[in-house]
Amino acid sequence: MSPGTFHICGTVSIETRGAGFYALGPELQRFLTRRNAGSGLLSVFCTHTSASLCVQENADPDVLTDLSAALRGLAPEGGPYRHRSEGPDDMPAHIKTMLTAVQISLPVRGGRLALGTWQEVYLIEHRAAPYRRRLELDFIGTA
Amino acid sequence: MSPGTFHICGTVSIETRGAGFYALGPELQRFLTRRNAGSGLLSVFCTHTSASLCVQENADPDVLTDLSAALRGLAPEGGPYRHRSEGPDDMPAHIKTMLTAVQISLPVRGGRLALGTWQEVYLIEHRAAPYRRRLELDFIGTA
Amino acid sequence: MSPGTFHICGTVSIETRGAGFYALGPELQRFLTRRNAGSGLLSVFCTHTSASLCVQENADPDVLTDLSAALRGLAPEGGPYRHRSEGPDDMPAHIKTMLTAVQISLPVRGGRLALGTWQEVYLIEHRAAPYRRRLELDFIGTA
Numbered sequence: 027m028s029p030g031t032f033h034i035c036g037t038v039s040i041e042t043r044g045a046g047f048y049a050l051g052p053e054l055q056r057f058l059t060r061r062n063a064g065s066g067l068l069s070v071f072c073t074h075t076s077a078s079l080c081v082q083e084n085a086d087p088d089v090l091t092d093l094s095a096a097l098r099g100l101a102p103e104g105g106p107y108r109h110r111s112e113g114p115d116d117m118p119a120h121i122k123t124m125l126t127a128v129q130i131s132l133p134v135r136g137g138r139l140a141l142g143t144w145q146e147v148y149l150i151e152h153r154a155a156p157y158r159r160r161l162e163l164d165f166i167g168t169a
Numbered sequence: 170m171s172p173g174t175f176h177i178c179g180t181v182s183i184e185t186r187g188a189g190f191y192a193l194g195p196e197l198q199r200f201l202t203r204r205n206a207g208s209g210l211l212s213v214f215c216t217h218t219s220a221s222l223c224v225q226e227n228a229d230p231d232v233l234t235d236l237s238a239a240l241r242g243l244a245p246e247g248g249p250y251r252h253r254s255e256g257p258d259d260m261p262a263h264i265k266t267m268l269t270a271v272q273i274s275l276p277v278r279g280g281r282l283a284l285g286t287w288q289e290v291y292l293i294e295h296r297a298a299p300y301r302r303r304l305e306l307d308f309i310g311t312a
Numbered sequence: 313m314s315p316g317t318f319h320i321c322g323t324v325s326i327e328t329r330g331a332g333f334y335a336l337g338p339e340l341q342r343f344l345t346r347r348n349a350g351s352g353l354l355s356v357f358c359t360h361t362s363a364s365l366c367v368q369e370n371a372d373p374d375v376l377t378d379l380s381a382a383l384r385g386l387a388p389e390g391g392p393y394r395h396r397s398e399g400p401d402d403m404p405a406h407i408k409t410m411l412t413a414v415q416i417s418l419p420v421r422g423g424r425l426a427l428g429t430w431q432e433v434y435l436i437e438h439r440a441a442p443y444r445r446r447l448e449l450d451f452i453g454t455a
Contacts, residue, residue, distance in 0.1 A: 031173065033311055035276065035278070069210055073284065074287075075226045075287055105239075106238075117232065120236060121236060123225070124268075128270075129274055162283055164210050
């Protein structure tokens with residue numbers, strides 16, 4: 027049995043510049059290193075309803091382009107939405123958020139994010155305008 | 170480094186009255202307060218395969234109406250399903266569950282759920298009939 | 313308040329034999345039993361971007377067949393994808409991964425996975441070829 031676990035939390039903000047995928051790995055790794063996280067889980071929680079999270083391929087940027095197109099196909103602008111007061115891209119953004127993830131817990135080993143070889147963690151911005159997106163981070167584990 | 174973490178668990182049941190979104194925030198907050206949770210993560214796990222979870226907008230109810238319609242579009246009743254023995258809304262309910270979330274970990278700060286300003290946690294009931302839905306709760310963190 | 317929590321981690325590999333659902337419950341239960349996990353949360357993280365996770369019905373296999381068909385409908389082979397270098401089933405596999413789950417935390421009670429009566433945890437293989445899929449496991453809780 028390992029020694030007892032501790033909890034550390036913090037916040038990071040991501041400035042988005044339009045719809046698309048924003049890699050979070052380097053920022054999350056800085057948090058882990060600065061706070062002496064060793065082995066455990068890092069939870070990332072997106073505090074918004076028109077931006078979300080996913081873990082996806084880090085190699086061919088065409089994958090991210092195709093993922094954006096797939097989301098547009100599943101939640102098209104110009105659909106028969108009742109909620110229209112915040113612009114034509116707002117209701118599609120809520121649907122895309124529902125279909126992806128608002129929170130993910132990532133394994134941490136020896137102070138490093140232990141993702142797969144081809145994986146990166148992304149914030150997906152679903153709105154066209156620039157936003158400041160706030161993520162709540164929680165590490166629970168050992169030193 | 171914070172003091173060691175503890176774990177508390179419990180169950181809440183939600184009585185649903187047809188398909189739609191049921192806000193969980195007040196019930197989850199009661200659990201945290203009653204059990205003296207301070208700072209950490211609250212995991213919510215839905216023990217069913219035709220109801221699920223999401224974090225979504227708490228302001229304009231039209232958003233929830235549009236989300237329901239989007240799910241109906243992605244998993245229509247009357248599709249060419251093999252599984253039909255439990256009624257026409259059952260297989261669409263399984264698909265909607267797969268496309269949303271069965272489990273979410275929520276940040277807790279100072280004894281309060283630390284969601285974004287416009288966020289609420291919802292149980293999404295996908296069946297038309299009333300059901301009693303059981304959620305497993307786990308808080309891991311500090312006092 | 314319960315005694316302090318501990319963290320244990322490990323890896324399991326699943327050999328897939330084509331697209332479909334692979335039950336993980338027995339393998340996860342072996343991990344919990346071997347490592348003397350008592351009560352807490354077991355996180356399962358899929359280290360791939362063309363395979364993913366879900367919790368779904370364990371009774372009628374037609375449900376899984378219909379879920380596979382639903383995913384094919386939402387992310388068809390032969391779509392207008394830019395990413396084609398890894399075969400016609402690769403980009404659909406990335407989309408299916410985005411729409412389902414890369415990580416789920418499961419409640420554990422008295423050393424047992426505490427799923428609902430009709431629930432099983434599945435790895436969803438989205439590729440046609442056989443693969444060796446690696447899952448990172450983290451238990452945080454008490455003995």
